[in-house]
Amino acid sequence: RRERKIAKEALRMSEEKFHALFHNSNDLICVFKIIEGNRPGNFIEVNDVACRKLGFTREEFFNLNPLDIEPRDMDNGIRREYENLLLEGCCTYETSFLTKQKDWIPVEVSTHIFNLNGIKVALSMGRDVTERKQAENELKESLEKTTQAMEGIILVTAKTLELRDPYTAGHQRSVSKIACAIAREMGLSKKDIEGIHLACQIHDLGKIYVPAEILSKPGKISDLEFEMIRTHPQRAYDVLKMIDFPWPIAQIVSQHHERMNGSGYPLGLSGDDISPGAKILGVADVLEAMASHRPYRPALGLNKAMEEIMENKGELYDHNVVEACLKVLSKKDFNLFK
Structure with missing residues (x-):
């Protein structure tokens, strides 16, 4: 019983640590399913930064998928990166995310695929590069x-x-x-x-x-x-x-x-x-x-x-x-x- 209690406490602390890291990251973090046909499915988890930056609630996010917040006319470079994601399990590219207010935020995205409880999912980390883009334009x-x-x-x-x-x-x-x-x-x-x-x-x-x-x-x-x-x-x-x-x-x-x-x-x-x-x-x-x-x-x-x-x-x-x-x-x- 004592060992079970220690294990339970360790799991609780681990979950709290993960929750703190996940929601206090400077980057937008989203997890979405990879569904039939290797297409991106709906988001199943997002951090607080993603909600704050894009203006959606967590519940609204769960009714969206990456194609809802990325340009529909994705250029060939981004399409190739998604193909690399499916082929190699990871990719990094630049794109823009659409906010609830219909504004575009330039982001650098790093994504990798893994299995979560037997489900194929992708974790994407998006870094807001607005200031960098402004500096580049200047x-x-x-x-x-x-x-x-x-x-x-x-x-x-x-x-x-x-x-x-x-x-x-x-x-x-x-x-x-x-x-x-x-x-x-x-x-x-x-x-x-x-x-x-x-x-x-x-x-x-x-x-x-x-x-x-x-x-x-x-x-x-x-x-x-x-x-x-x-x-x-x-x-x-x-x-x-x-x-x-x-x-x-x-x-x-x-x-x-x-x-x-x-x-x-x-x-x-x-x-x-x-x-x-x-x-x-x-x-x-x-x-x-x-x-x-x-x-x-x-x-x-x-x-x-x-x-x-x-x-x-x-x-x-x-x-x-x-x-x-x-x-x-x-x-x-x-x-x-x-």
């Missing part, structure tokens, strides 16, 4: 404003360069148009394409250190003058490296005259040592420069420019970039000079 807005400010500075710089060197007015914009089209054709991310776009807008920034009379000189330039022009990628890098862009703009700009076989400048890089963005910018730059008029020669034309990159595909220019460029140029809706 950070996103801040980054967007910073990005817009950077874009504005870059565009103003590009305009300044074009005013100083009228013969290349619009060159950087045209290069950007080609390079971004190539990047999209190659399947680069939106963020990477944005970085390439901005790098193109100021890829000739270093020419601000080259005397204007050399840049606009008609006829052939001397070897010394050409060496001065060749310094512009490194000059641009020295300026841009001091700015903490969210893209490798300084690297792309400094390498756009490097070539696959190491014959380029300023560092003679080759192959994979050249960044992907610089490989794209390099091809776009050559194409636009050859197809357009320059102080020292008339325009060579688009066909001649295409011959150049095709003949040197894999030797001077990245094979994949050239292939993507040719696909872009073959499209009827793409016009380099519009």
Whole structure:
């Protein structure tokens, strides 16, 4: 009898401990049945936090199931997580819970399946991530404003360069148009394409250190003058490296005259040592420069420019970039000079 009393007291204390932990958790805790067809059934237990956060009484909860408080148009990611729950017995995902007042609360849900007195049930713990989502949105807005400010500075710089060197007015914009089209054709991310776009807008920034009379000189330039022009990628890098862009703009700009076989400048890089963005910018730059008029020669034309990159595909220019460029140029809706 004494042992039975001790066991009964231990069970009571265990139940009280469980009750205290269950109802004083910071997270919403719900237990629901897994019914025929592996579908989620009604809730059979919820904690006080779930009732308080969602506004339902315990009795109201027992007439609901997870599909009543989660979005009906669950995306494929959430559906996959539920499939993982059935397959592996546990899953973690982000979703939203619908309150009694028809508001949505963003939550991070962790669920696992177990047997309760021979019944297959799932225990879900939902953490309210409203404050985290708000912080993420504020950070996103801040980054967007910073990005817009950077874009504005870059565009103003590009305009300044074009005013100083009228013969290349619009060159950087045209290069950007080609390079971004190539990047999209190659399947680069939106963020990477944005970085390439901005790098193109100021890829000739270093020419601000080259005397204007050399840049606009008609006829052939001397070897010394050409060496001065060749310094512009490194000059641009020295300026841009001091700015903490969210893209490798300084690297792309400094390498756009490097070539696959190491014959380029300023560092003679080759192959994979050249960044992907610089490989794209390099091809776009050559194409636009050859197809357009320059102080020292008339325009060579688009066909001649295409011959150049095709003949040197894999030797001077990245094979994949050239292939993507040719696909872009073959499209009827793409016009380099519009």
